[in-house]
Amino acid sequence: MTATKGTRVLAPGTLDGLSALVTGAGSGIGRAVTVRLAELGAHVTGIGRHEDTLAATGELVDSGAYDYHVCDVRDLDAVSAVVADTGRRHGLGLLVNNAGGQFFARADDISPGGWRSVLDLNLTSVFHITKAAHPFLAASRGAVVNISLSGVERGGMGMAHSIAARAGVLGLTRTLALEWAAEGIRLNCLGPGTVLTHALSDEASEHVLGNLVDRATPMRTPTPPEDVAELVAFLASPAGALMTGQLLQIDGGAHLGPGLHMLPEAYR
Numbered sequence: 001m002t003a004t005k006g007t008r009v010l011a012p013g014t015l016d017g018l019s020a021l022v023t024g025a026g027s028g029i030g031r032a033v034t035v036r037l038a039e040l041g042a043h044v045t046g047i048g049r050h051e052d053t054l055a056a057t058g059e060l061v062d063s064g065a066y067d068y069h070v071c072d073v074r075d076l077d078a079v080s081a082v083v084a085d086t087g088r089r090h091g092l093g094l095l096v097n098n099a100g101g102q103f104f105a106r107a108d109d110i111s112p113g114g115w116r117s118v119l120d121l122n123l124t125s126v127f128h129i130t131k132a133a134h135p136f137l138a139a140s141r142g143a144v145v146n147i148s149l150s151g152v153e154r155g156g157m158g159m160a161h162s163i164a165a166r167a168g169v170l171g172l173t174r175t176l177a178l179e180w181a182a183e184g185i186r187l188n189c190l191g192p193g194t195v196l197t198h199a200l201s202d203e204a205s206e207h208v209l210g211n212l213v214d215r216a217t218p219m220r221t222p223t224p225p226e227d228v229a230e231l232v233a234f235l236a237s238p239a240g241a242l243m244t245g246q247l248l249q250i251d252g253g254a255h256l257g258p259g260l261h262m263l264p265e266a267y268r
């Protein structure tokens with residue numbers, strides 16, 4: 001494995017005056033995105049289910065640049081109310097739909113309940129949050145960044161539910177990029193490769209480091225969450241003003257390799 005460090009290239013003040021909403025701001029990619037947006041001048045409202053981790057993110061940013069709401073994004077009424085409250089108090093120039101996840105199982109072992117829980121988290125919540133944000137995004141000519149997965153267009157063993165949900169988000173992203181273009185709203189998806197956040201670190205093991213990073217990622221490196229954050233900030237900045245409806249895979253070339261599969265037998 002080759003370790004790469006997160007890179008910061010955008011100038012201080014790039015996002016001065018921006019109001020952003022980041023789901024899953026209490027850890028991993030969402031925390032890195034929150035910290036970087038705030039460093040660049042944005043005010044960020046975070047959403048997640050755990051107050052302690054959301055508060056800990058606040059310790060990494062200047063006071064006044066961040067607040068949070070404890071909320072499950074699958075509670076559609078509650079999360080829509082949070083979006084509306086944020087929009088009314090701060091305006092909304094950027095929505096980052098980052099909260100997400102799945103268990104890893106072959107399709108035969110995914111029950112109807114398991115399918116529904118992953119679809120609710122990774123697709124249905126994104127639709128409702130984005131719809132609730134629409135009037136505020138229209139007022140600011142704002143942007144949406146949906147955090148997806150490298151390989152969303154090709155499939156990944158052990159992730160039938162999650163890939164189906166993220167492919168749905170990609171379709172939603174491109175559809176809304178068309179429907180809302182006249183209002184100046186842009187929507188894009190980012191596809192990170194293997195990110196060694198705590199969710200994967202328990203498994204940071206032979207499978208994650210040996211298979212996903214060394215075998216399945218041509219550049220043999222994990223994706224630093226800070227690199228994902230810099231790309232989110234770029235898309236929110238004036239430099240991203242004509243980018244919409246895209247899937248940007250930030251994955252060391254993993255989408256060109258043998259695929260990121262969560263069933264280790266895929267690599268035998």
Ligand SMILES: CCC/C=C/C(=O)SCCNC(=O)CCNC(=O)[C@H](O)C(C)(C)COP(=O)([O-])OP(=O)([O-])OC[C@H]1O[C@@H](n2cnc3c(N)ncnc32)[C@H](O)[C@@H]1OP(=O)([O-])[O-]
Pocket residue numbers: 100101102103104105109110111112113114115117118121149193194199200212260
């Ligand atoms: C290379 C890229 C890889 C990507 C990496 C990342 O994204 S890492 C970053 C992301 N971080 C994460 O992904 C964090 C970890 N993931 C999670 O928090 C959860 O997996 C969740 C969000 C999907 C479910 O949340 P929830 O509160 O709804 O869970 P619940 O307990 O109420 O169960 C609901 C249903 O699911 C079923 N079920 C559950 N587990 C398994 C299993 N192993 N097997 C089979 N089935 C399973 C369970 O039986 C039930 O179905 P039933 O019995 O009613 O038919």
Ligand SMILES: NC(=O)C1=CN([C@@H]2O[C@H](COP(=O)(O)OP(=O)(O)OC[C@H]3O[C@@H](n4cnc5c(N)ncnc54)[C@H](OP(=O)(O)O)[C@@H]3O)[C@@H](O)[C@H]2O)C=CC1
Pocket residue numbers: 023024025026027028029030047048049050051053071072073074098099100101102121147148149150191192193194195196197198199200
């Ligand atoms: N790690 C990786 O290799 C990759 C991750 N991704 C995706 O990136 C995104 C971020 O993942 P990552 O940072 O790695 O992992 P984390 O598990 O650290 O982040 C997931 C975040 O989402 C929040 N969250 C989960 N469920 C809910 C919910 N129902 N309501 C509100 N918030 C919720 C969690 O907070 P809380 O538990 O407090 O609610 C947590 O902060 C996910 O969508 C993931 O699938 C994509 C490619 C690769």
